[in-house]
Amino acid sequence: MTPALLERVREQARIEELFDPTELRKAGREFLTRCPWHDDRRPSLTVSPARNRVHCFVCGQGTDAIGWLQDRQGLSFQEAVLELAQRCGISPVEGDPAAQQRWEQERRQRRELLARRQRQRLRFQQNLERQLGKGGPAAELLRSRGLSPETARQWQLGFADGRLLIPLNDPSGQCVGFSGRALTGQLPKYRNSAGDLLFQRNGLVFGLDRAAEVIRRESTALLVEGPLDGIQLHQAGFCHAVACLGTSVSPLQLQLLRRHGLRHLLIGFDGDSAGRCATARLLEQLLPQLLSGELTAAVLQLPEGQDADGLVRSQGAAALEGLIAGAEHWLEWRLARLLEPLDGPEMAGGGACLDLLQRIEREGQALLQSLPDGVLRRTAERRLEQGLALRPSGLESLAMAGAMSSAALGPVALPPVALSSVALPLAALPSVALPLAALPLVPATTARQRAERRVVCLFIHAPDCRDPLLALPITDPACRAALDWACNLAVAVAEDQLPAALLQVAGQLGGSIAALLRQAAAPGEEVVQLLRRDPQAELQALMDWLEPVED
Numbered sequence: 001m002t003p004a005l006l007e008r009v010r011e012q013a014r015i016e017e018l019f020d021p022t023e024l025r026k027a028g029r030e031f032l033t034r035c036p037w038h039d040d041r042r043p044s045l046t047v048s049p050a051r052n053r054v055h056c057f058v059c060g061q062g063t064d065a066i067g068w069l070q071d072r073q074g075l076s077f078q079e080a081v082l083e084l085a086q087r088c089g090i091s092p093v094e095g096d097p098a099a100q101q102r103w104e105q106e107r108r109q110r111r112e113l114l115a116r117r118q119r120q121r122l123r124f125q126q127n128l129e130r131q132l133g134k135g136g137p138a139a140e141l142l143r144s145r146g147l148s149p150e151t152a153r154q155w156q157l158g159f160a161d162g163r164l165l166i167p168l169n170d171p172s173g174q175c176v177g178f179s180g181r182a183l184t185g186q187l188p189k190y191r192n193s194a195g196d197l198l199f200q201r202n203g204l205v206f207g208l209d210r211a212a213e214v215i216r217r218e219s220t221a222l223l224v225e226g227p228l229d230g231i232q233l234h235q236a237g238f239c240h241a242v243a244c245l246g247t248s249v250s251p252l253q254l255q256l257l258r259r260h261g262l263r264h265l266l267i268g269f270d271g272d273s274a275g276r277c278a279t280a281r282l283l284e285q286l287l288p289q290l291l292s293g294e295l296t297a298a299v300l301q302l303p304e305g306q307d308a309d310g311l312v313r314s315q316g317a318a319a320l321e322g323l324i325a326g327a328e329h330w331l332e333w334r335l336a337r338l339l340e341p342l343d344g345p346e347m348a349g350g351g352a353c354l355d356l357l358q359r360i361e362r363e364g365q366a367l368l369q370s371l372p373d374g375v376l377r378r379t380a381e382r383r384l385e386q387g388l389a390l391r392p393s394g395l396e397s398l399a400m401a402g403a404m405s406s407a408a409l410g411p412v413a414l415p416p417v418a419l420s421s422v423a424l425p426l427a428a429l430p431s432v433a434l435p436l437a438a439l440p441l442v443p444a445t446t447a448r449q450r451a452e453r454r455v456v457c458l459f460i461h462a463p464d465c466r467d468p469l470l471a472l473p474i475t476d477p478a479c480r481a482a483l484d485w486a487c488n489l490a491v492a493v494a495e496d497q498l499p500a501a502l503l504q505v506a507g508q509l510g511g512s513i514a515a516l517l518r519q520a521a522a523p524g525e526e527v528v529q530l531l532r533r534d535p536q537a538e539l540q541a542l543m544d545w546l547e548p549v550e551d
Helices: 003-012 065-073 077-088 097-134 137-144 149-154 208-218 227-235 251-259 273-292 308-315 317-325 330-343 350-370 375-389 396-402 447-461 463-470 477-490 495-508 511-521 525-533 535-546
Strands: 025-027 030-033 045-048 053-056 062-064 158-160 163-169 175-182 190-192 220-224 241-243 264-267 296-299
Touching (some): 003 077, 097 158, 097 163, 097 175, 137 163, 163 227, 175 227, 220 227, 220 308, 227 308, 251 273, 273 296, 296 330, 330 375, 350 375, 447 463, 447 477, 447 511, 447 525, 447 535, 463 477, 463 535, 477 495, 477 511, 525 535
Parallel strands (some): 220 264, 264 296
Antiparallel strands (some): 025 030, 053 062, 163 175, 175 190
């Protein structure tokens, strides 16, 4: 890209042409539209043809045509310049006749392909529309998947050659290919368009053109496997859902999501072995970004054999909301998967048991070595130590890998508490005792959630603060339930036994409530000492933030 090309693009690319005309309202010599950078209930973004810029007088943000494409479509600076050059018919290779000829040929081919895709989409959509009125295999598939005719029309779904056809759009909303879903048992079940100038499967994130606004606003995306899963979730109100067209995610797809403001990734792959393996591969791929803090990730604990789409259809949107609220921190998920075989049939005894323990120790060593010194490594050490310490082989080799000292392992184990006489809240405990996890990392997506979890922690470790804490409004269901457990047990056990009692209860529970209880009951010795040394300062901060309910 030359300075001359950049200057020509800046001169010829018109900012107003990057908007749908229906979005613009004439205001003198300029236009007004809604600002995408803040919650704009009244159009406040000025689109100025004279200055060839946009500017919001409410939030102060503004940019030119290049910056607008970068922000709206997740393009790099160079990609935005070349895209605008393409739209304006400006050759990026002037002065090189051969390269100029190739560029013009490719430009014609792209325009022809886009026009062909548009014609195909309209024809396929008309085919499906006839079925929506009279019935047919494609309409029956949509009905069985719980997708309404209105949703089918919104997503411009189509039908041809025995397949339901799903348009694949680039971030600007242009159809660049199709994904065909078999209707009558044909193989493969899904078939995508062949790669060409417009479409490359590993460079497209399905649904991003519709989810981009929410992802930019919330910095969070919910990643699922298939396009129909993504459509179902959008219909149910999960408008940050996107799909990766399979169980593999390419660096290009991740880069595209990051450019659209992704900071927290919720991974909702299918609850089967293939989905779990794909999740493990993705977390391994993301590890540098996760460790650097550029990205956070959590994994939805979908039931065995279930996918997010099926969960919403069978149990409703609230079930998926619960899984999102209780999604496991990526490290906690990896640790749980690593230790999962300890509860399997291979632990029956004998050489197979010892071989399994050695394998888990080796994998644990590799995981610890990938983590830098800090809270993540200490958490992994504690979790692995607890998972393996009660097994026949102990933890000798793992201790060498993690260089675990008494300080690294955190506070000593709390003594058991007799709970037989305690009146437990909510529901009776299940009869199967689940293994106790050490210090799970429960993700909190908002500042209020973090504050409410601090309430639970302070309630457990600062008895003198309990009455005013109970006056605070707690809106997060998991925090409310955890506080109920703590409140009920506080009247049944001695003050110094409450953390141990809650850890025992958490061992019998599952999901986000158990994880939250474990984190609040055992936050680490330094945190406990701080809360006990100056609980009033923490109480005042929480009261100022959460606004206590007044009589």
